[in-house]
Amino acid sequence: MKLLDLEKQEEVEAEIVEVKDSDFKLIKKTKQFEFDWIKEKKNHVFKIIALNDERAKPEIHGLLSVIDVREEYRIHINLIEISNDNKSPNKKIDNVAGCLIAFAIQIAFENNYNGFTSLVPKSELINLYVNKYGFSQFGRQLGIQGREAIRIIQKYQ
Amino acid sequence: MKYDKIYQELRKKYTDEEIAESMMIPADLTKEEKEESDKEIREYRMNLLRNMSDEDMILSDVMRLRFQIEEYVKKEQFSMDKTFGKYLAEYIRVVKKTRKEISEDLSIHYTKLSRIINDKEEPNIELSYRLEKHSGNLIRAKIWWKLMIKKHEFILVRDEKTRKREQKKVKNFLRA
Numbered sequence: 310m311k312l313l314d315l316e317k318q319e320e321v322e323a324e325i326v327e328v329k330d331s332d333f334k335l336i337k338k339t340k341q342f343e344f345d346w347i348k349e350k351k352n353h354v355f356k357i358i359a360l361n362d363e364r365a366k367p368e369i370h371g372l373l374s375v376i377d378v379r380e381e382y383r384i385h386i387n388l389i390e391i392s393n394d395n396k397s398p399n400k401k402i403d404n405v406a407g408c409l410i411a412f413a414i415q416i417a418f419e420n421n422y423n424g425f426t427s428l429v430p431k432s433e434l435i436n437l438y439v440n441k442y443g444f445s446q447f448g449r450q451l452g453i454q455g456r457e458a459i460r461i462i463q464k465y466q
Numbered sequence: 467m468k469y470d471k472i473y474q475e476l477r478k479k480y481t482d483e484e485i486a487e488s489m490m491i492p493a494d495l496t497k498e499e500k501e502e503s504d505k506e507i508r509e510y511r512m513n514l515l516r517n518m519s520d521e522d523m524i525l526s527d528v529m530r531l532r533f534q535i536e537e538y539v540k541k542e543q544f545s546m547d548k549t550f551g552k553y554l555a556e557y558i559r560v561v562k563k564t565r566k567e568i569s570e571d572l573s574i575h576y577t578k579l580s581r582i583i584n585d586k587e588e589p590n591i592e593l594s595y596r597l598e599k600h601s602g603n604l605i606r607a608k609i610w611w612k613l614m615i616k617k618h619e620f621i622l623v624r625d626e627k628t629r630k631r632e633q634k635k636v637k638n639f640l641r642a
Contacts, residue, residue, distance in 0.1 A: 343472050381511045388469075389490035397484035406488055418529040423522065425514070427507055431473055431493045437486035448506035449493065454514065455522050459529060459604065 310412070310466055312359060312370065313403040321359045321402070325412045328354040328372070335366060341392035342372065349374035352387050357408055370395055371405040375413050377420065378427075383452075384417040386410070386428040404465060410442060411465035414458045424458030427451065470494050520562070525604070527560040532605045539612045544620035550613040551585045557597070557605070558583075572596045589614060 310323040328336075328346075336346050346354065352374045358367040374388040391405045410426075417424045428451050430438055435451065438444050442461060444451035453461065473491050485491070495503060531553070538548050558568050565583070569576040574593065581587035594610035 343476060344469070348468070381508055382515065383507075383511055386490055387492055391488040396488045397480065400488070406490070410490075415533060418526065419533050421526070421530060423515075423518065423526040424529065425511065428490055429493050429495065429503055431470070431491050433482055434486045434491065437483060438490070441486065447510045449495070449499070449503040450507045450510075452507065452510070455525065459525065462529070463603070 310357065310408045312357075312405060312408065315401060315403055321361060323357055323359050323370070323408060325355050325357045325373070325409070328356050332356065332369070336369065336372070339369075339392075341369070341394060342390050343393070344388060344390050346372055346374075346390075349388060352376050355409070355412065357405060357412075359402075368392070370402055371409050373409040373413060375416065377416075379420075382420075382422040383425040383427050384413050384420070384422060386413050386426060407442075407461070407465040411462045414453065414461055415466070417454075417458070418462075423454050424462075425452060425454040426458065427453075468494060524561055525602075528557070528601055528604050531556060531560055532601075532609065535605065535609050535613065539609065539616060544616050546585070548613075549585050549617055550589050550610065551583045553610075553613060554589075554597070555583045557601070561600075568600075571600055 310325060312321045312323045313319075314321050333347050333350065336342055349372075353376070355373045355375075356369045357371045357373075358369060362368055369392060371389065371391040373386070376385040376387055378385050389406055389409050391400075394400070395402045395405055414424050414426045417426045428438070428444075429449050430451060432449075435446060438451055439446060442453065443457045444453045445457075469491050473485070476485055476489075480488075535553055538545075542548070558565060561568075563571070565579060566576055569579045572579070572593070573596070578587065582589050582593070589610075591607070591611060594607035594614075597610050598605065598607040
């Protein structure tokens with residue numbers, strides 16, 4: 310995974326790992342995230358950190374909450390949020406959301422779901438997700454799979 | 467309306483474009499709406515699965531293989547069951563070709579290919595580049611190369627016989 314440091318205009322190698330129980334308190338304490346991530350604990354929650362961050366508790370640049378819907382061979386993105394420092398317009402690091410989406414798609418390939426990844430976004434935001442990431446709309450849901458899903462992975466990994 | 471409340475707050479600070487760039491916020495659906503939405507996606511998903519082409523399935527399997535190799539290279543210890551040759555054999559199975567067909571696709575002699583698959587001969591960088599192209603750039607040459615390195619590293623630290631033989635040839639070495 311490669312993030313983009315906007316200040317230095319250079320790529321930063323990053324990794325996405327599962328959020329531990331102890332991380333949830335820290336996430337709340339830093340006040341870098343608007344949503345209550347403790348409520349996502351019932352799902353699989355992942356964090357993205359820069360590999361060159363050698364602090365004991367590396368800065369979390371973004372969070373991803375996914376649900377494995379095995380009976381329908383799909384990964385469902387429940388929530389993605391980037392830290393406040395990286396939200397537009399004054400963001401320091403770019404590509405955080407793209408890397409997290411690519412990671413959700415990666416899980417969908419690893420689980421043999423043909424990369425099928427879905428979400429049910431707020432209706433006001435549907436067109437923006439369709440245009441930015443190439444999701445297709447069907448009813449309330451958005452989905453991506455196959456070649457479109459591969460395109461996202463090739464772009465962000 | 468657990469997500470909507472925060473979304474409305476965010477809209478005071480950010481445009482919808484900025485929100486979409488940095489978040490994926492779920493809709494707050496009622497129980498009925500959720501059931502309807504789940505039904506829609508279930509039907510759509512099952513229909514897609516029924517109509518998947520052979521090519522789609524191959525691309526999907528190649529992606530899965532790529533992530534398996536990446537995971538092994540990054541996190542696991544070397545294993546003779548996970549060499550370049552073993553993964554090459556798996557790649558050939560995944561793309562549904564015979565060894566003969568692949569040897570022609572890659573412009574490599576059939577016997578040489580078989581020797582590499584059976585770990586009787588070491589692959590070279592050139593083969594990594596060819597495999598990258600053959601996989602539609604889905605499995606990069608770097609990943610194939612890392613498989614070779616992993617094996618060489620494992621052998622290098624354990625091969626006392628070669629170490630002693632080669633080090634006997636060294637003169638004027640530093641006495642650290």
